[in-house]
Amino acid sequence: MSNSNSTSSDFIIVGFPGLQDYQNILFIIFLALFLVTFIGNITILLLVVADQRLHTPMYIFLWNLALLDVLMAVALIPKLLSVFLSHKTVSFTECFVQMYFVISFGATEIFLVAAMAYDRYVAVVKPLHYNVIINFKTCLTIIICVWVFGFIVPIVTVTTAAFLPYCASKEIMHCFCDYPAVISLACADVTFYANFTLCLAMVVVYGPLLFVLWTYCRIVYAVIQLKSAESRKKAFSMCISHVIIVLMYYISCAIVYIGLRINNISYDGRIFIGGLNYFFTPMVNPIIYSLRNEVCTHLSDLKLA
Template sequence: MSDPNSSLPSAFHFIIKGMPGLQDYYSTLFFIFLLLFLATILGNLLIVVLVSLDPRLHTPMYFFLWNLALLDVLLTTTVIPKMLAVLLGHNRTISFAGCFLQMYLFISFGATETFLVAAMAYDRYVAVVKPLHYNSIISTKVCFTMTATVWAVGFLVPMVSVALASSVPYCTSNHVLHVVCDYTTVVSLSCTDVTAQVNFALLLAMVVVCMPFLFVLWSYCRIIISVVKMKTVESRKKAFSMCSTHVVVVVLYYVSTAMEYISLRVDSSPHDGHIFIGGLNYFITPLVNPIIYSLRNEKIKAAAQRYFCRRFCSLSSLRTSFAIPPCPCV
């Protein structure tokens, strides 16, 4: 740091500054974000456990949901613990390698989730438009292949941009004005012109977001056309109920992404506001996804009732002690 013209060594660490303008509220923000973090982890782990244990949920739709819940758990555990440590005022430093590893992981998980949402839209498209051929089109092999492809592409896409960001020299400052190792915030600390790297990363992000979005839009246009052609009201209601939960998740995902993008482009809003919205965005979809699927999906609710009923019924000694009637679980 003494020589501003020399590159920072690989062992150099960054300091996550958080939201300096909101320092007086760090304690309150810590407890709010901690509660959101615990609720997010518990909700998504519940989905993972229920889908894993209940044979009735061993279908392509719930396999995709299992992957979505797993991605939400991985995303939040990659970002939120460090954010909480920053808000608490402990261990605000992060190593050079650790910073870029965190950056790569949460970008990869976000990209994978974008592609997974598109795969789930295709699953709903086949279920509504081609119901008689659903089992042959979305077979177990196809389901696993789609999921493996989604994960592979999601982890390959950000590799080049993050590698380029980690290879440029950093010699100006080690203070990251964010709650995580955000790509643009970290790259701005470089002592060289990084316009090409930033533009490449922005173009890549637009492709990752827009291509799945267009595919989802196409899928639901075909679904709507197919539903409109159905002869009975019952058939239409059944088709819409099959897709309603996924539609809510898609809308929520893209609205939250758009809000973050717009907030970063509004120059009049304070910098701490940008950071706060960015940090809050890490909670929105991972927290709401299990709530949506729990409230709107009868099979998930039934699986949860069976699971907790069996946990309760396993306490046979307590049933005997307190004269509880025989367990009604099926």
């Protein structure tokens, strides 16, 4: 793995070190994943903009989720495709810019999922007041806060990591500029930075999770109080897509957390597990919402028109 063409400030993204003989196959797989993710989410973006019937808070939140998934895919996969074509060098600035945006998009998505849970909570628990509580102004305020908080979260960690001295190996043992993989290359004690980042990640991930659990406890209790089975079925159907997204996201987080602590997993296995949230979730999100919401109906209407 030659480093002769790179400067002292460059990093080398290793990709999947044990699969060097399958670079062309990996290129095709990730190109297909990128196209599916991009087309699926762009379709939702265009559909929500074009159809006046979808200009409601739920679909505005969904529009932002699709936008985040597109941005995450664009931030990660094109560079990874170039790695498969043996263009493994990434400049210091490019690496930390990628790191910042990947963390920002991930944090924003976590906050957005919590906001969507609140939207479903009001829709089920306080249906008569829904249009008053979740009006356009409130929806816009929530979305702005979600994006602002998401982009504030990584500023300290990424900035401090950028000022660490990198004087040893420049080979990033991952398929993108992942924070732990990069700071492990610093020729300094990074224990404090790693622990601080872990604590911050726990707050960012599990704070919204506790809020989501609270909202769904209230939703379940409210649904149980409904007298008719049809009303209960309708109430649950309003939330099922969001429940699947939440479960998928946090189950994948758990798999990453557990998998990366199993000692006998290969580098390639660790890299694949570490990238699970970044590659799998953006591809599946539009599929879940398209199957469970009226998006499919509107898509069919547009095709027939």
